Amino acid sequence: MTAPPTAAPDTRPPVPSVARPHAVRRRPRGRLAALPFLGPGSLYIALLVFVPVLLITAYSFFERGRFGGVVFTFTLENFARLFDPLYLGVVANSLGIAAVVTALALLIGYPTALMITRLSPKWRTIALIAVLLPFWTNFLIRTYAWILLLNNAGWINQALQALGITQEPISMLYTPQAVVVGLLYMYLPLMILPLYSSLSSQDAQLGEAATNLGASPFRVFRTITVPLSIPGILTGCVFVFVPAMSNFVIPELIGGGKTVLIGNLIRDQFLKARDWPFGAALALVLTISLLLLLLLQARLSKRLTDGKREKAGAAKGVVTDA
Amino acid sequence: MRRSRFIRIPFWLTFVFLYLPIVVVVILSFNDSSNLFVWRGFTLDWYGELFRDQAILEGLVNTLIVATGSTAIATVLGTLLAVGIQRYTKGGLVRAFALTPALLPDLLLGIGILSVFSLLGFSLGLYSVLLSHAAFSIAFVTAIVLARLAHLDPSLEEASRDLGAGPVRTFARVTLPQLAPGIVAGALLSFTLSIDEFVIAFFTAAPTTPTLPIVIYSMVRFGVTPEINALATVLLFVSVIAVLGAQRLTKVTEAL
Numbered sequence: 001m002t003a004p005p006t007a008a009p010d011t012r013p014p015v016p017s018v019a020r021p022h023a024v025r026r027r028p029r030g031r032l033a034a035l036p037f038l039g040p041g042s043l044y045i046a047l048l049v050f051v052p053v054l055l056i057t058a059y060s061f062f063e064r065g066r067f068g069g070v071v072f073t074f075t076l077e078n079f080a081r082l083f084d085p086l087y088l089g090v091v092a093n094s095l096g097i098a099a100v101v102t103a104l105a106l107l108i109g110y111p112t113a114l115m116i117t118r119l120s121p122k123w124r125t126i127a128l129i130a131v132l133l134p135f136w137t138n139f140l141i142r143t144y145a146w147i148l149l150l151n152n153a154g155w156i157n158q159a160l161q162a163l164g165i166t167q168e169p170i171s172m173l174y175t176p177q178a179v180v181v182g183l184l185y186m187y188l189p190l191m192i193l194p195l196y197s198s199l200s201s202q203d204a205q206l207g208e209a210a211t212n213l214g215a216s217p218f219r220v221f222r223t224i225t226v227p228l229s230i231p232g233i234l235t236g237c238v239f240v241f242v243p244a245m246s247n248f249v250i251p252e253l254i255g256g257g258k259t260v261l262i263g264n265l266i267r268d269q270f271l272k273a274r275d276w277p278f279g280a281a282l283a284l285v286l287t288i289s290l291l292l293l294l295l296l297q298a299r300l301s302k303r304l305t306d307g308k309r310e311k312a313g314a315a316k317g318v319v320t321d322a
Numbered sequence: 323m324r325r326s327r328f329i330r331i332p333f334w335l336t337f338v339f340l341y342l343p344i345v346v347v348v349i350l351s352f353n354d355s356s357n358l359f360v361w362r363g364f365t366l367d368w369y370g371e372l373f374r375d376q377a378i379l380e381g382l383v384n385t386l387i388v389a390t391g392s393t394a395i396a397t398v399l400g401t402l403l404a405v406g407i408q409r410y411t412k413g414g415l416v417r418a419f420a421l422t423p424a425l426l427p428d429l430l431l432g433i434g435i436l437s438v439f440s441l442l443g444f445s446l447g448l449y450s451v452l453l454s455h456a457a458f459s460i461a462f463v464t465a466i467v468l469a470r471l472a473h474l475d476p477s478l479e480e481a482s483r484d485l486g487a488g489p490v491r492t493f494a495r496v497t498l499p500q501l502a503p504g505i506v507a508g509a510l511l512s513f514t515l516s517i518d519e520f521v522i523a524f525f526t527a528a529p530t531t532p533t534l535p536i537v538i539y540s541m542v543r544f545g546v547t548p549e550i551n552a553l554a555t556v557l558l559f560v561s562v563i564a565v566l567g568a569q570r571l572t573k574v575t576e577a578l
Contacts, residue, residue, distance in 0.1 A: 052434025
């Protein structure tokens with residue numbers, strides 16, 4: 001920080017603090033002044049994000065051309081086709097797999113996050129970095145690692161056979177279960193981090209008070225720890241569920257293309273079937289559903305944290321009074 | 323505590339789950355055998371092979387071009403946007419607009435940009451990946467710089483204006499230096515995101531200009547080879563260095 005040289009004693013009248021709003025009010029003078037700041041970025045996002053999204057929206061209401069491409073005739077056919085049992089099956093499949101992945105992530109992520117909050121500050125940092133580290137490595141490489149592990153000749157099968165658990169290798173690769181494992185591996189950190197931040201912000205005194213009053217550890221866990229961490233649980237679940245729904249690479253590489261999820265369907269409409277309008281309709285419905293889910297989660301979390309804060313405050317008041 | 327067993331065991335299982343695949347890849351990258359799964363002794367041959375592989379080198383160069391270019395665009399536009407939002411907007415509308423690209427599924431952005439380019443008759447190439455990556459990176463830079471701006475003292479800018487500095491000079495000499503840690507963090511994040519990005523690149527790259535993740539994708543689809551293990555190990559090593567470096571950097575900038 002370079003301090004401005006204070007040469008001569010300031011002869012100007014001191015600026016009274018009332019003058020502050022003046023300085024702030026000086027700003028709105030320019031809608032024009034805002035332009036160099038807001039203009040280029042907004043234009044860029046408009047052209048490369050909003051125009052593409054609008055075009056996809058438009059395409060979803062048009063017919064496909066006979067040789068691919070788009071014919072500009074209005075139709076609702078693309079949305080009607082979503083109810084074809086074939087595609088409903090794909091949707092159900094995606095929902096099911098994403099739900100299982102989310103549930104498993106919560107099941108192993110919750111104790112992990114809880115354990116991290118109980119470590120010493122130094123180990124807490126190390127554990128958090130260790131959770132994040134795989135997340136920052138290339139996701140194709142991480143997926144590849146599982147292809148290697150789950151392979152018929154891979155180390156898991158070698159270990160199972162060496163231990164005499166099985167005689168023949170179990171084919172694990174190219175199954176829906178393998179897709180679940182791959183997605184879980186990919187998004188587990190997204191569950192652990194919000195859970196950790198929610199759990200670590202809990203007031204430890206509440207648990208201590210309950211224990212002093214004779215509550216068993218399990219009761220403390222059930223009646224204090226879990227209810228107070230619901231916003232974190234919601235955030236974590238949405239953070240895992242949303243990307244798991246649209247991933248098409250893991251089903252293809254680990255699932256061998258046998259497990260078709262919505263993402264694969266959309267990709268195929270654009271690159272293989274050349275039915276862009278149907279692909280556009282699928283992508284649009286998927287995006288809107290996922291955004292609604294994010295919105296719902298933000299609303300719920302906010303309401304819960306506001307409510308909880310009041311309750312926690314009240315509870316604390318009771319404890320300190322007693 | 324009795325119940326700590328119930329959280330201690332899943333805790334360790336989580337780390338086994340997270341690191342087992344990585345350890346396997348690293349070990350097998352030194353395996354002196356073209357049979358992937360049987361250990362035959364130590365070698366560095368696969369690394370030699372890796373650095374002679376034209377496809378990988380080309381992919382790497384493409385990726386670095388895309389990451390550098392998109393980071394430059396995103397950093398400049400994102401910083402300006404953040405400052406503009408902080409100064410000139412009251413409601414959250416412009417902010418929401420600027421942050422949307424980070425919320426949309428990458429799949430939608432990929433097919434959307436592909437559709438626009440094909441409608442306009444533009445051919446795809448490295449530049450289309452670069453422009454697309456900048457589009458979502460802007461949102462991340464904006465978010466990070468905005469967070470930094472929230473902690474700044476506006477009176478410094480006002481003081482600069484009162485002492486006679488013009489708006490441009492105030493921006494360059496007062497605002498920017500204070501924002502520097504946020505801008506650097508935003509640039510680093512957008513560089514990292516771009517290097518790793520696959521889905522959007524998959525739709526917007528020309529077949530002749532694959533980025534490194536696309537090269538890896540085709541290799542993995544073709545089958546597992548010891549060479550991919552070596553590549554994976556190198557990339558893992560780079561990520562570890564980058565994450566630890568960023569950790570240091572945030573500590574340094576927090577100390578400032």
